[in-house]
Amino acid sequence: MRGPGRWWRRQSKPEKVETYTRWSFHSFAVVEFVTIGIMAVPVGAWPGAVLLLTVAVHVGVCFVTVSRALDWTRGRRPQPVRLLWTLAAVTSAVGLSAMGIADGGPDRESVDAAAGGTFGAVIVIGTGVIALGVRGRRRVFAIPAAFAAGSFVVAFTRGAPVGESLFASTMVLFGGGILAFTAVVSVWLLNIVYELDEARETRARLAVAEERLRFGRDLHDVMGRNLAVIALKSELAVQLAQRDRPEAVAQMVEVQRLAQESQREVREVVRGYREADLASELAGAQGVLTAAGIDCTVSGATAAGLPVAVQSALGWVVREAATNVLRHGDARRCAVRLRMSEGHVVLSVENDGVTEAGGGPSGSSGSSGSGIAGLRERLAEIDGTLEAGPAGKGLFRLTAEIPLPSVPARSESVAVVRTVSEVTP
Helix, strand or coil: CHHHHHHHHHCCHHHHHHHHHHHHHHHHHHHHHHHHHHHHCCCCHHHHHHHHHHHHHHHHHHHHHHHHHHHHHCCCCCCCHHHHHHHHHHHHHHHHHHHHHHHHCCCCHHHHHHHHHHHHHHHHHHHHHHHHCCCCHHHHHHHHHHHHHHHHHHHHHCCCCHHHHHHHHHHHHHHHHHHHHHHHHHHHHHHHHHHHHHHHHHHHHHHHHHHHHHHHHHHHHHHHHHHHHHHHHHHHHHHHHHCCCCHHHHHHHHHHHHHHHHHHHHHHHHHHHHCCCHHHHHHHHHHHHHHCCCEEEEEECCCCCCCHHHHHHHHHHHHHHHHHHHHHCCCCEEEEEEEEECCEEEEEEEECCCECCCECHHHCCCCCCCHHHHHHHHHHCCCCEEEEEECCCCCEEEEEEEECCCCCCCCHHHCCCCCHHHHCC
């Protein structure tokens, strides 16, 4: 059972819902075959064999139709129009064959019961499966109505009273309508799950894009004015030099000063981006993960008072871990904990939604190229360490530890738990 278990855990939530929907409708066909098989046992040799054979054909067509219809729903195949008409024809043929066996077979009550059960089962289940491949409420509910009308005609032509014929058609309409409604709702829910998953991925991409825009905006604000002034002064210096004017030297000196000032300001912008405040990173990661539908909690000691280099390194750990939880995992919960003890600061990020084959989402390399290797190199510069690996069934934990020789150890018992409202400005 380990193989199927690993396969199921590797599926995303929408894929799991799709698999559940697909096999739910497959199971209807299986139940049809088993039920009719049980009823066909006491019927006799040839009537029972004919019933089972015709129902087996119907079940096979239902299996194929369910798969093709759901693939069409997800846009992987064209609408299986011919297959839907084929299933409708097979459903009608099997129902009529069952009635023919009841009329021409052995005159026994068990034959009539098995034939009637076969007729009702194939009509109802066939209706629900056909509804999977049709759009529009009118078209969907026209299917059970058409089969109900056909059932009335079949019952009435066999000599049944009008009341019994109406009752039979009403039961077909009721059962087929319920299964058709189930098909419509199942497809609707499946599409919603996929749309929600796409929206979650979009929000994660928007969070990354927003950060890039912020950095680009800051860089533009810093460099735009200086580059414009440098261009003007360089053009002026060229004109003055062409006229052998001594003022050209002064203009080039000013250009040099502006270039050096621009370099300094760019370094400050980059430093502000790379050496982010740890508290801001914790709040930002919690906000992004919560917006993506992940229950994120931040607890432990406050980041105030930590050295700038330590905050920068731990901020990168939080940023990278949060990004990879969004991109590579199927997490529902993420816990971030900061604690200080015995001259060390320890940051741990633990999340669920880890597959055995895929490794830990927090351990995957992000698009920025940092990943585990990059974080270890960054922490090694300040004598820190990083550990990442499974922390139980479906859990992954990333732990960063940095020594604090100049910061007195704090007891973990006085650590302040910071909730969403406390860390989010």
